[in-house]
Amino acid sequence: MIDVRDLWKSFNGFGVLKGINLQMAPGTTTVVLGGSGSGKTVLMKHIMGLFKPDKGEVIVDGENVSVMSRQELAIFRQRMGMVFQNAALFDSMTVGDNVAFPLREHTKMSEDEIGAKVKEKLAVVDLFDVEQKFPAELSGGMRKRVGLARAIIRDPKIVLYDEPTTGLDPLTTESVDQMIIGARKKLGVTSVVISHDIGSAFHIADHIAMLHHGVIVEQGTPAQLRNSKEPHTQEFLATWFARQ
Numbered sequence: 001m002i003d004v005r006d007l008w009k010s011f012n013g014f015g016v017l018k019g020i021n022l023q024m025a026p027g028t029t030t031v032v033l034g035g036s037g038s039g040k041t042v043l044m045k046h047i048m049g050l051f052k053p054d055k056g057e058v059i060v061d062g063e064n065v066s067v068m069s070r071q072e073l074a075i076f077r078q079r080m081g082m083v084f085q086n087a088a089l090f091d092s093m094t095v096g097d098n099v100a101f102p103l104r105e106h107t108k109m110s111e112d113e114i115g116a117k118v119k120e121k122l123a124v125v126d127l128f129d130v131e132q133k134f135p136a137e138l139s140g141g142m143r144k145r146v147g148l149a150r151a152i153i154r155d156p157k158i159v160l161y162d163e164p165t166t167g168l169d170p171l172t173t174e175s176v177d178q179m180i181i182g183a184r185k186k187l188g189v190t191s192v193v194i195s196h197d198i199g200s201a202f203h204i205a206d207h208i209a210m211l212h213h214g215v216i217v218e219q220g221t222p223a224q225l226r227n228s229k230e231p232h233t234q235e236f237l238a239t240w241f242a243r244q
């Protein structure tokens with residue numbers, strides 16, 4: 001369970017998060033939707049413990065992330081996988097070495113064990129026999145999937161995705177959506193997806209929170225949000241409905 005409680009954060013006197021309350025249940029996918037600059041990434045960084053709130057707290061499985069020391073955070077983050085917007089792979093390393101990286105950094109596993117784990121996680125994202133390839137040899141969608149394989153290599157309970165489908169074509173978006181759905185089904189992870197992609201949100205979310213200027217103006221199931229009467233939500237959805 002991720003429990004964000006009355007979270008406030010400002011930078012240089014500018015309020016970015018203004019009293020966020022949000023609960024994310026185990027094994028569900030929550031999408032935080034909002035326009036550019038609404039505070040999505042800042043919220044996510046609080047969940048990872050990268051930022052300390054001015055007020056309020058983030059509680060994960062009963063532990064207060066917001067007051068953890070560096071060492072406590074390092075241990076805590078083992079439970080968390082992070083998929084960055086640009087996949088953030090090391091271009092000079094093979095796919096296999098990229099995915100194995102967290103294991104080589106943080107564990108004493110043998111190379112045989114590491115090889116087996118890498119194969120297992122690549123299979124979760126439907127990639128086979130790509131260990132020897134370099135990121136540049138893969139498509140954008142495949143790189144995203146390699147990023148997820150790396151994020152789940154240490155069996156996290158929580159996976160955070162920052163804008164996983166931004167800038168992707170519709171087919172690749174569909175494959176990334178399937179990957180997120182698949183990771184939840186196969187691994188039972190709690191997923192938090194930061195996005196401004198409404199189509200994807202409707203597809204993958206159990207729960208959607210609408211963030212507007214640092215405030216959650218509405219939250220609910222995709223079906224509830226589709227029929228929203230809340231003005232900011234309606235405005236945000238209108239552009240998307242117009243394209244359908």
Ligand SMILES: Nc1ncnc2c1ncn2[C@@H]1O[C@H](COP(=O)(O)OP(=O)(O)OP(=O)(O)O)[C@@H](O)[C@H]1O
Pocket residue numbers: 011016034035036037038039040041042043196
């Ligand atoms: N480290 C920081 N120092 C100062 N201001 C920051 C910092 N990080 C974010 N901000 C400010 O917080 C606001 C929200 O930023 P954030 O990155 O959360 O937006 P976002 O919703 O993720 O937008 P996008 O969809 O463009 O990624 C912005 O005004 C940004 O300039």
Ligand SMILES: [Mg+2]
Pocket residue numbers: 040041042
């Ligand atoms: Mg962002």
